[in-house]
Amino acid sequence: MTTTPTLLTIEPLTREAFAPFGDVIQADDAANHFTINEGNTERYHDLARIDPGEDGRAIVSIFRGLPRTLPFTVTMMERHPKASQAFIPLSGRPYLVVVADPASRPAVADLRVFLCRGDQGVNYARGVWHHPLLALEAVSDFLIVDRSGPGENCDVVPMDAPGVIPVTD
């Protein structure tokens, strides 16, 4: 691994930009939404493709993440080859996701960094490279929808070079 760090660019999270990596879980007008419960409730419908794999079961957990300090250096990435993994923020705070295309081993030049608002969740599609949870500002809870089942479902790789996420303004 070369030691020359690469400064990474932070992008705002949008459905379009994140589409190669999975789904954005967000209650906005771009979602399929309709009124239910005699007008009391708006349903934002079918926002993410939850994929527990052929031999797995979808499970719901909560991750309580400590805040990361910026600048943050990305030295590894992981993927879940058997299933998707969704993160829905419960604490209303922003967080970061770092992703790379599932087709090949991630190189630092391939990394995409998204700043997610506290009302935006993400669902990593099966096999998408991502960094483990990057909470910001304070201890933050996230609802997680991922897989329980047989076999190993987490590949971890070191980065070819460090990627540095700068301080956000």
Ligand SMILES: NC(=O)N[C@@H](O)C(=O)O
């Ligand atoms: N290990 C674990 O369940 N967490 C990671 O998969 C993650 O993406 O944070």
Ligand code: NI
């Ligand atoms: Ni993960």
